[in-house]
Amino acid sequence: MNNTKDIFTAGLWEDNPVFRQMLGLCITLAITNKVANGLTMGVAVFFVLTASSFIVSLLGDSVPRRVRIPVFMLVIATFVTLVYMFLRAFFMPLSQALGAYVGLIITNCVILGRLESFSSENTPWDSVVDAAGVASGFGLALIAMSVVRELLGFGSLFGVQVLGSGWTPWVSMILAPGGFLVLGLLIWVQRAISPVEEG
Amino acid sequence: MKKEIWMVVILVLVATVSSGVLGFVNVTTRPIIKRNEVRKLRESVLESVNVQFEADNLVNKFESEFRAEELGGKDIYFRYDDEGNLTGVTFEISGSGFQGPITAIISLKPDLETIVGLEILDHQETPGLGARITDEDFLRQFNGKIVRPEILVVTDAGDEENKVDAITGATRTSKAIQGIINDTLSEVQTNILTDKVMERFSHE
Numbered sequence: 001m002n003n004t005k006d007i008f009t010a011g012l013w014e015d016n017p018v019f020r021q022m023l024g025l026c027i028t029l030a031i032t033n034k035v036a037n038g039l040t041m042g043v044a045v046f047f048v049l050t051a052s053s054f055i056v057s058l059l060g061d062s063v064p065r066r067v068r069i070p071v072f073m074l075v076i077a078t079f080v081t082l083v084y085m086f087l088r089a090f091f092m093p094l095s096q097a098l099g100a101y102v103g104l105i106i107t108n109c110v111i112l113g114r115l116e117s118f119s120s121e122n123t124p125w126d127s128v129v130d131a132a133g134v135a136s137g138f139g140l141a142l143i144a145m146s147v148v149r150e151l152l153g154f155g156s157l158f159g160v161q162v163l164g165s166g167w168t169p170w171v172s173m174i175l176a177p178g179g180f181l182v183l184g185l186l187i188w189v190q191r192a193i194s195p196v197e198e199g
Numbered sequence: 200m201k202k203e204i205w206m207v208v209i210l211v212l213v214a215t216v217s218s219g220v221l222g223f224v225n226v227t228t229r230p231i232i233k234r235n236e237v238r239k240l241r242e243s244v245l246e247s248v249n250v251q252f253e254a255d256n257l258v259n260k261f262e263s264e265f266r267a268e269e270l271g272g273k274d275i276y277f278r279y280d281d282e283g284n285l286t287g288v289t290f291e292i293s294g295s296g297f298q299g300p301i302t303a304i305i306s307l308k309p310d311l312e313t314i315v316g317l318e319i320l321d322h323q324e325t326p327g328l329g330a331r332i333t334d335e336d337f338l339r340q341f342n343g344k345i346v347r348p349e350i351l352v353v354t355d356a357g358d359e360e361n362k363v364d365a366i367t368g369a370t371r372t373s374k375a376i377q378g379i380i381n382d383t384l385s386e387v388q389t390n391i392l393t394d395k396v397m398e399r400f401s402h403e
Contacts, residue, residue, distance in 0.1 A: 033328070
């Protein structure tokens, strides 16, 4: 059981995909200027990553190494397309808010990275736990970024105005420079809390 | 040799299962997605002329408020007052945005110059930036604006009757909306809603 907890918290915090591994930064920078977008993307990635991890760990050794990348991409693409159709059928407004970015989950290197380095070599249970941990870590990073950026850039959270009319929105926060700035600051904070062990 | 055959087998297997699952889900969700799109179109058309409606009387409300005609391959929705005088026309406009196609609904007064309302149907713009074209604050600006000689989406619009404020950080998307409105309007005026056609539909 201890092992399970370790696998989960590693993905969530010590090996956080965004703050430590610097993966999936394109999506992280692009969609984190509103909390609702960050949260939806987090949930979608969570589903795609855990489901693909489970399937890939079941396939395990039966996939020859030379065709593993095409197989992984097929599995990921299948789940992403499922999410896309599901959102359009049952959550139309969310699907419109995320637009093209749902399709881009396919190219999220956090997912391919986990399948390649963990799920293909571990048991289904460990793989699902690892995927859940990493996806939660990714979601955590998206939400942390978007809370800061939406608050400073729009003065709101989840679209609800929280800072009074006296607040002048920092326009640069919702643009690309704000994304880089907040990402850098959060990486600093995360590393200050749990320093990188040089080895 | 055995290895190569196994590679092909596993790829074919995974691809087959994948397409089977996707095909099944596509067939089951397609009618729902289609229904969503029709509902979204009707909602947008009603919202563009600021008519209140409930989810359960959407179809009735839509059919009582509008007379739909297909002219030149385009659905045009005419609206009449109680005396049967034409009060407005509504139709779909579309064009390229920054990332992909944008489709919207525009309602105009019978002069085909004064905007009554604008609603976005579908777009692929960047969430949080260009995607803010769907925000009420942006869209409401268009109400009452006059497309003469053309609508301009600019940084500081002031009170001018053919200018609206662009979205900060989404200049390309804002310009795209400007282009879509101006281009589609002039095209519809010259090819579909000509003076003759407008005369024909001016009374119910």
